[in-house]
Amino acid sequence: MKSELLFMKQEDVIAAGVLDMKKILELVEKVFYLQGHGQIINPPKTVFGIPIGEEPQSHFFSMPVYIGGDINRPGTKWAAESRANAKIGNLPMGIDMVILSDPVTVQPVAIMDGMVITAMRTAAAAGVAAKYLAPKDAQVAGCVGAGVIGRTMIMALREVAPSLKQIKLCDLNLEKAQNLANEFKDEIEVIPTNSVEEAVTGADIVATMTTSKKPFVKSDWIKKGSMIIQMSSCEVEGGVVEKTEKIVVDSWDQMKENDLSIINQMVQQGKIAEADIWSLSDIVCGNKPGRENNDEITMFSSRGMGAHDIIIGDYLYKEAVKKGLGQKLTLWDEALWV
Ligand SMILES: NC(=O)c1ccc[n+]([C@@H]2O[C@H](COP(=O)([O-])OP(=O)(O)OC[C@H]3O[C@@H](n4cnc5c(N)ncnc54)[C@H](O)[C@@H]3O)[C@@H](O)[C@H]2O)c1
The missing domain is CATH 3.40.50.720 (NAD(P)-binding Rossmann-like Domain)
Incomplete structure (x- = not known):
């Protein structure tokens, strides 16, 4: 059986609504609510730096998550930050990808640019905190x-x-x-x-x-x-x-x-x-x-929680499906050795 997933470039992520800060605040607050009700699996991120000379010049973060409740979505963010990019200025300092999977079949359902998601969710977490504090x-x-x-x-x-x-x-x-x-x-x-x-x-x-x-x-x-x-x-x-x-x-x-x-x-x-x-x-x-x-x-x-990226990614994926955004990719036509 063919396995397909949706690829969303940054422009698709934007067209799906990532710049709507009101909506992003609502989703991020929902993660804090679900976290308080034991509905989030969000183990500490794994991080390593690649040294060039004395100090790490780039860092990579792997952030696996499951969101329960009515979201029911496993996924991961593969995030990275580059000092060289920050100095030279022609590429973003942070470059991230979000991957969503099906909770039952475990097939990947979407891969999308996570850079704007990261920027929006990071400030939104602070925004939710400011709402209360x-x-x-x-x-x-x-x-x-x-x-x-x-x-x-x-x-x-x-x-x-x-x-x-x-x-x-x-x-x-x-x-x-x-x-x-x-x-x-x-x-x-x-x-x-x-x-x-x-x-x-x-x-x-x-x-x-x-x-x-x-x-x-x-x-x-x-x-x-x-x-x-x-x-x-x-x-x-x-x-x-x-x-x-x-x-x-x-x-x-x-x-x-x-x-x-x-x-x-x-x-x-x-x-x-x-x-x-x-x-x-x-x-x-x-x-x-x-x-x-x-x-x-x-x-x-904040240190940053992958759960925020995944709940936003899940929302944007559903919006993209409704609006016909993104590009379908085939993982396999017929899986080998099934
Ligand atoms: N907590 C989280 O979830 C989370 C998520 C993403 C990024 N971050 C962190 O947020 C920070 C900012 O990220 P970004 O993507 O906006 O980076 P960026 O490179 O786009 O911007 C950083 C800005 O800080 C300025 N700056 C550096 N040192 C300064 C100083 N001492 N005084 C005044 N300005 C100074 C730089 O000139 C630059 O304009 C980074 O440390 C990043 O690791 C945190």
């Missing part, structure tokens, strides 16, 4: 990093924090911040800067999404009652974490495998207790409270 009347966001996630973070924050009036956006490359300011000029005021202090000081929501391997956000710049979102591992210094009343993560199982994570390092050093790190799924499911007052400082940090 950001100050209710947030006016100003201080964002650091005007790359791929910098763009989707603005999309997510605008959706979940409609009270936002201004975004101060810092990047080492000021031109990238200026370009994003221009891109969003009809939607929200974005003020480009190359000073992290200027971007972060006094902000109601601070969000970092850079490729920096060293902390650069100082605790003195964090105001009472704000929310901090850290998308990479160690962009905020330890003092920021110590100042935080609620430390919330997407998946502690994933984060504790990451030696670069500032939260993980502080747990290892005994500066914070593992029990004080909450899972966002507990808040989404109502087992733990979100923001409780105007004064507390909250923090969300």
Whole structure:
């Protein structure tokens, strides 16, 4: 029996609706809900780096997942990040593929570009966290990093924090911040800067999404009652974490495998207790409270969950089938040795 699957290039993924941030937020929140109800199998990702010279120049991540409930979809994301691409700038820093399988026959049903899915779901996880943990009347966001996630973070924050009036956006490359300011000029005021202090000081929501391997956000710049979102591992210094009343993560199982994570390092050093790190799924499911007052400082940090990619991939695949998008590929006409 012939085995066919749908191949979706990036343009098909976009035509199927991946840029609809409202929908992506809904799907990502559903994963946190299902995770809290034991319906997600999402083992820690496997990662390796390929060294060229002293340090790894590229990293590869394998992220297998099963989503239960009414989704019932196994799949995996094969993700990769390249320092060379980040330096040269003619290819994306992160390049990802999403593969979906049939839960019963285990045949692959779809393979699609996962780059835009990754960008959207990463910011959406932060957006879901902000829905529960950001100050209710947030006016100003201080964002650091005007790359791929910098763009989707603005999309997510605008959706979940409609009270936002201004975004101060810092990047080492000021031109990238200026370009994003221009891109969003009809939607929200974005003020480009190359000073992290200027971007972060006094902000109601601070969000970092850079490729920096060293902390650069100082605790003195964090105001009472704000929310901090850290998308990479160690962009905020330890003092920021110590100042935080609620430390919330997407998946502690994933984060504790990451030696670069500032939260993980502080747990290892005994500066914070593992029990004080909450899972966002507990808040989404109502087992733990979100923001409780105007004064507390909250923090969300993520390592990234394949389950977010797979639930979005599943949705986009179904939309593609409805809209006639993508290209059918044949895995075999008649399988050998059946
Ligand atoms: N947690 C997750 O699920 C997840 C998923 C995807 C990416 N990420 C992480 O998010 C980060 C951003 O990814 P991206 O795809 O947007 O990368 P990108 O290369 O598109 O953008 C990164 C930006 O950060 C800027 N930058 C680097 N160091 C800086 C500093 N010290 N101060 C100010 N700006 C600085 C760069 O100039 C660049 O514009 C990466 O660390 C990536 O690993 C996390």
